[in-house]
Amino acid sequence: MSVLVLFLAICTWTANAASTGASDGLLFRPDYTLDNEAGGWLKFHPIPLKWSQAALRCHHEGAILASPLNEGLSRALGAIMEVHGITSSPVFTGTGAIYTTNEYQSMEGVPISDMCLTWAAEPPATDTTRYCIAMNANGTVTAVPCTDHHPFFCYRKKGVRELNKCGTVDPEYVFNLKTGSCYKTSKQRLSWEEAYTSCATDGAHLAVINSQQEAEVLNDIRRKIFEKETVHVGIRSWNREWITVQGQSLEEAGYSKWHKGEPNNDGGVENCGSMYENVKDLDDGVLNDVPCDGPRHFICEIESPKEAKDGNTLAKKMWR
Numbered sequence: 001m002s003v004l005v006l007f008l009a010i011c012t013w014t015a016n017a018a019s020t021g022a023s024d025g026l027l028f029r030p031d032y033t034l035d036n037e038a039g040g041w042l043k044f045h046p047i048p049l050k051w052s053q054a055a056l057r058c059h060h061e062g063a064i065l066a067s068p069l070n071e072g073l074s075r076a077l078g079a080i081m082e083v084h085g086i087t088s089s090p091v092f093t094g095t096g097a098i099y100t101t102n103e104y105q106s107m108e109g110v111p112i113s114d115m116c117l118t119w120a121a122e123p124p125a126t127d128t129t130r131y132c133i134a135m136n137a138n139g140t141v142t143a144v145p146c147t148d149h150h151p152f153f154c155y156r157k158k159g160v161r162e163l164n165k166c167g168t169v170d171p172e173y174v175f176n177l178k179t180g181s182c183y184k185t186s187k188q189r190l191s192w193e194e195a196y197t198s199c200a201t202d203g204a205h206l207a208v209i210n211s212q213q214e215a216e217v218l219n220d221i222r223r224k225i226f227e228k229e230t231v232h233v234g235i236r237s238w239n240r241e242w243i244t245v246q247g248q249s250l251e252e253a254g255y256s257k258w259h260k261g262e263p264n265n266d267g268g269v270e271n272c273g274s275m276y277e278n279v280k281d282l283d284d285g286v287l288n289d290v291p292c293d294g295p296r297h298f299i300c301e302i303e304s305p306k307e308a309k310d311g312n313t314l315a316k317k318m319w320r
């Protein structure tokens with residue numbers, strides 16, 4: 001009995017701690033919602049994934065797979081599940097037998113003995129299956145195989161420094177004074193669509209050329225990092241109408257300089273935009289249409305804070 005009282009006392013104390021520190025103007029990604037009860041930012045991912053995929057997805061977003069670390073977080077997760085009508089299937093938490101089959105802890109390293117969990121179904125004592133902890137809408141938890149597919153929450157605890165000057169948690173975005181945008185170069189060659197998704201996951205977009213100066217800046221980056229290679233940029237053709245990933249025509253965007261003879265729609269399959277390799281030092285940064293499937297390097301862009309408002313609104317629409 002005394003153990004139970006102590007347990008409740010800890011839970012209450014933690015919940016109070018989590019709900020202190022009202023909004024102090026710090027920002028995180030616009031697709032995340034600040035939840036004071038949770039003590040940080042939350043994003044619900046309704047598309048079910050395996051536990052390992054869910055954990056990686058959160059990591060790429062600069063967050064962590066959410067666990068019911070305290071009552072505040074538990075309540076916040078339960079409330080969002082209710083809003084989304086998730087009552088029949090539990091959601092993955094960031095807690096499970098992550099490193100060994102019989103020791104349960106959250107991704108932050110908090111053992112389950114330190115959490116306020118009410119079990120609907122406990123993990124079997126001995127089993128070779130790896131179990132992860134899923135949460136029901138009523139706040140109870142269930143052990144489910146980590147290879148099952150469930151929706152999940154990503155969580156970013158409120159801290160002192162959330163975003164760098166590029167408005168992201170990713171240090172690879174480099175601010176450029178000439179254009180006021182931040183750029184990140186790819187590590188691997190991807191198809192245009194994969195490149196598009198890769199930038200979107202960062203809260204960025206495939207680089208859109210908005211001026212002659214930006215064409216030169218991007219071409220300098222391209223030449224320095226990728227030398228003679230072409231790179232995907234954020235334009236695509238729909239029935240031979242070229243539209244940027246922000247929904248503008250090239251003229252509206254501010255740059256529509258094609259290489260001589262381009263866009264030629266070679267083979268009838270050139271529906272994606274690339275920045276041309278530097279052929280004779282004459283054609284720096286001009287556009288060429290290429291097949292979307294062709295794996296190429298690419299540059300992601302985040303606009304300056306002034307313009308980022310629109311960019312973020314667009315991005316927010318893209319994100320669920």
Ligand SMILES: *[C@@H]1O[C@H](CO)[C@@H](O)[C@H](O)[C@H]1NC(C)=O
Pocket residue numbers: 087120136137138139140
């Ligand atoms: C909570 O929900 C789970 C799953 O739907 C169910 O098994 C459990 O009995 C419920 N517990 C309570 C206390 O309502």
Ligand SMILES: [Ca+2]
Pocket residue numbers: 181207208209210214301
């Ligand atoms: Ca731009």
Ligand SMILES: [Ca+2]
Pocket residue numbers: 262263264265266270288289290
């Ligand atoms: Ca072409």
